[in-house]
Amino acid sequence: EAGVTQFPSHSVIEKGQTVTLRCDPISGHDNLYWYRRVMGKEIKFLLHFVKESKQDESGMPNNRFLAERTGGTYSTLKVQPAELEDSGVYFCASSQVRGATGGQYFGPGTRLTVT
Amino acid sequence: GESVGLHLPTLSVQEGDNSIINCAYSNSASDYFIWYKQESGKGPQFIIDIRSNMDKRQGQRVTVLLNKTVKHLSLQIAATQPGDSAVYFCAENINSGGGADGLTFGKGTHLIIQP
Numbered sequence: 528e529a530g531v532t533q534f535p536s537h538s539v540i541e542k543g544q545t546v547t548l549r550c551d552p553i554s555g556h557d558n559l560y561w562y563r564r565v566m567g568k569e570i571k572f573l574l575h576f577v578k579e580s581k582q583d584e585s586g587m588p589n590n591r592f593l594a595e596r597t598g599g600t601y602s603t604l605k606v607q608p609a610e611l612e613d614s615g616v617y618f619c620a621s622s623q624v625r626g627a628t629g630g631q632y633f634g635p636g637t638r639l640t641v642t
Numbered sequence: 643g644e645s646v647g648l649h650l651p652t653l654s655v656q657e658g659d660n661s662i663i664n665c666a667y668s669n670s671a672s673d674y675f676i677w678y679k680q681e682s683g684k685g686p687q688f689i690i691d692i693r694s695n696m697d698k699r700q701g702q703r704v705t706v707l708l709n710k711t712v713k714h715l716s717l718q719i720a721a722t723q724p725g726d727s728a729v730y731f732c733a734e735n736i737n738s739g740g741g742a743d744g745l746t747f748g749k750g751t752h753l754i755i756q757p
Binding site (some may be wrong): 542562572586622630633635 | 721747
């Protein structure tokens with residue numbers, strides 16, 4: 528079974544540009560989460576999808592960030608316009624059942640560098 | 643890959659020794675706790691979890707202890723191996739009663755196994 532995949536693995540953009548990150552969850556997982564870790568800080572929750580619906584977006588830092596999950600399969604996270612403080616590693620995770628034990632399965636992350 | 647040396651606490655142990663990694667959590671309402679392992683360039687990988695109605699749970703070479711009185715969680719790794727070198731994160735959430743699914747992560751501890 529393929530795990531959570533993320534694309535690209537690394538992105539370098541200039542301040543003010545737009546970047547779109549993609550996450551493909553494990554097949555059959557209705558729950559999809561986005562997290563990020565900025566330099567020197569903890570991994571922080573951004574938002575949670577159940578299928579195509581946003582269940583919780585309390586962690587989204589501001590309106591420069593837009594997450595979508597059309598069709599309830601893969602998800603994209605767009606940052607527009609990117610700022611220097613957006614640099615960090617963006618993780619996607621998925622789980623089959625909400626509230627299930629066994630944790631959330633994480634992808635390898637996308638390292639975003641804004642210059 | 644992502645640097646694991648981002649001002650993280652470091653624990654250095656000899657190969658074959660036991661290691662104990664500690665974590666303090668702040669939300670007394672949290673009822674589900676997870677330990678993740680993150681190797682360089684990879685996403686967090688599930689190790690073991692525990693619900694708040696338990697104070698100890700054992701896996702293969704790992705044991706998690708939960709002390710709700712002082713809001714403390716620990717991960718014990720027996721007979722450490724070189725492959726155990728990684729950053730270890732504790733995470734928590736409110737898993738029951740429709741609570742938020744987003745995980746709250748601790749800062750992480752960098753475990754180094756000395757040959």
